[in-house]
Amino acid sequence: MTTRLLAPFTWLGSHGLSMTQGLGNWGSLITDTVRALRHVDVWGRLLLPQLARIGVDSIPIALFIATFTGIVLALQASYTFTGAIPLYFVGVLVGKTMIMELGPVLTGLALAGRIGANVAAEIGSMKVTEQIDALETLAYPPNAYLVVPRVLAGVIMFPAVTILAIGMGITSGWVTSLQLLDMSTPQFVRGLTLFFFPFDVWFAIIKATSFGLVVTLVGCFYGFHTTGGAEGVGRSTTKAVVVSSMLILVLDAFWAVLLL
Amino acid sequence: MTIQLDDLHKSFGQKHVLRGFSLEVRDGETLTVLGPSGSGKSVMLKHIVGLLTPDRGQVLVDGQNVGELEMNDLYDLRRKVGYVFQLAALFDSLSVADNVGLGLHRVGGFREDQIRERVRECLHLVDLEGFEDRFPAELSGGQKKRAGLARAIATKPKYLLYDEPTTGLDPLTKAVIDQLILKMRQELGVTGLVITHDMESAYRVSDRIAMLYEGRRRFLGTPDEIRGTEDPVVRAFIEGDPQYLERRETTVEEAS
Structure with missing residues (x-):
């Protein structure tokens, strides 16, 4: 009877404890990573390969998604506007939506799957096979070797890939407008430039940078806290993708509230 | 200067793995620590390079208390210690x-x-x-x-730590690894600490053998001394005979 009465408190206590521990683990990952920035001799030579893996290798998937998003945006805009709004507003919708919302968010979500899973699985496997312990015994700070190059590469390459994706989305929207909507290039460009502000691009870059930071940090976090062999690696990978995707959507709203 | 473990205690949650383990590795020797799987041998080894910190007690390497070193000093110390991982890592x-x-x-x-x-x-x-x-x-x-x-x-490195170097290997490869451990001492002059549950390997490479049992040191002596020991726990382990303890208890009861 007493045990049943105390059950909610036990539940609250144990969940509170694990949440505090989780926050502590996050705090220590972030402070250790900031401290590890001074070990340029360790992460400096690892940055270039990570820029290639996280950025260059992600370009095809980002461009693929952007191409079809641009086509759909142009067609849906035309469907919505026909008979009510001048057709050159297709350019407005394609441009604004690709730059400010779908370019950064869809690229972020695609890269959360690709990069978040990759980082968590790689570091998680290293954890369960004692490779991270081996790094420490060779006097390498693990955060400098594993976290810093991945996070820096994410922060640098997510905006770069996003800009390419935005360019591709607008291009595919333009081609669709020409081929399927009987629009001319000057019409599309008129719409594209009508409400364009340079701030829109900065907004996209700020969002993409924050997505890069979150996806790589979350991947590293779950990788470092992997336990229990292959099953544990699978669990960490799933968590990394789910949590970073959720955080992308939360950050998307956060930047909109803060900057718009 | 040597490796010295004093009254080492370590728990993981409710599991008290080390309960006052002490050991001193002499300069230039190869010392093997035996013990059943899960007895805390790897945990003990990880304390020496600061991968784990003790709940109580201390680990001294060349007189430096590993648990109290600043990160940079710990990295300097790690450069003196080579670590061979169980699955190579x-x-x-x-x-x-x-x-x-x-x-x-x-x-x-x-x-x-x-x-x-x-x-x-x-x-x-x-x-x-x-x-x-x-x-x-x-x-x-x-x-x-x-x-x-x-x-x-x-x-x-001045010290080499071997975490179950022969586990999972065929007898011939085991012998090759044992020869390499001996070669490291003879040609490089390193002090070695080996943890294993492989008796053949322990006899081949060790100057002294210790046994870790229930978190404490159960035995310490030369290979000849462990062969001749009457300690029932050690005998059960080296003979690979779990019934040894039961039989001995029965014999003692009958005799009394």
Whole structure:
């Protein structure tokens, strides 16, 4: 009877404890990573390969998604506007939506799957096979070797890939407008430039940078806290993708509230 | 100067793994710590390089208290200690040569050609010449262990810690690894601490043997002394006979 009465408190206590521990683990990952920035001799030579893996290798998937998003945006805009709004507003919708919302968010979500899973699985496997312990015994700070190059590469390459994706989305929207909507290039460009502000691009870059930071940090976090062999690696990978995707959507709203 | 473990205690949650374990490794010797699986041997070894910190007690390496060292001092100390991992823990994404040379890059002050030469020397010592460009996935279990040993000796450490170096190997490869452990002491003069539950290997490589049982040191002596010991727990372990303890208890009861 007493045990049943105390059950909610036990539940609250144990969940509170694990949440505090989780926050502590996050705090220590972030402070250790900031401290590890001074070990340029360790992460400096690892940055270039990570820029290639996280950025260059992600370009095809980002461009693929952007191409079809641009086509759909142009067609849906035309469907919505026909008979009510001048057709050159297709350019407005394609441009604004690709730059400010779908370019950064869809690229972020695609890269959360690709990069978040990759980082968590790689570091998680290293954890369960004692490779991270081996790094420490060779006097390498693990955060400098594993976290810093991945996070820096994410922060640098997510905006770069996003800009390419935005360019591709607008291009595919333009081609669709020409081929399927009987629009001319000057019409599309008129719409594209009508409400364009340079701030829109900065907004996209700020969002993409924050997505890069979150996806790589979350991947590293779950990788470092992997336990229990292959099953544990699978669990960490799933968590990394789910949590970073959720955080992308939360950050998307956060930047909109803060900057718009 | 040596490795000294004083009254080491370590718990993980409710599990009290080490309960006052003490040991001193003498300069130049190879000491083996025996113990059943899960008895805390690897936990004990990880304390020596600061991968774990004790709940109570201390680990002294060359007089320095490992648990109290600042990070930079800990890294300096780790450069004096080579660690051979149970499953080698080679970095999958690096070739054998890059694995072996990684520690030298960290130490710094070496030109690329000097690192290549040292890597070649280390691989020669463990009979892995010609394997420089292979990746860990392309190596057999024994070759991985040898590559792990080459990586551990690349920075010319004063101490070598071996975590179950012969586990999972065939008898012939086990003998090869044992010979390498002996060679490390004879040719490089390193002080070795081996943990294993393989008695044959322990007899072959050790100057002294200790046994870790229920978190404490149960036995310490030479290979001849452990062969002749009457301690029932040690006898049950070295004879690989779990019924030994029961039989002995019955005999003692009957005699009394």
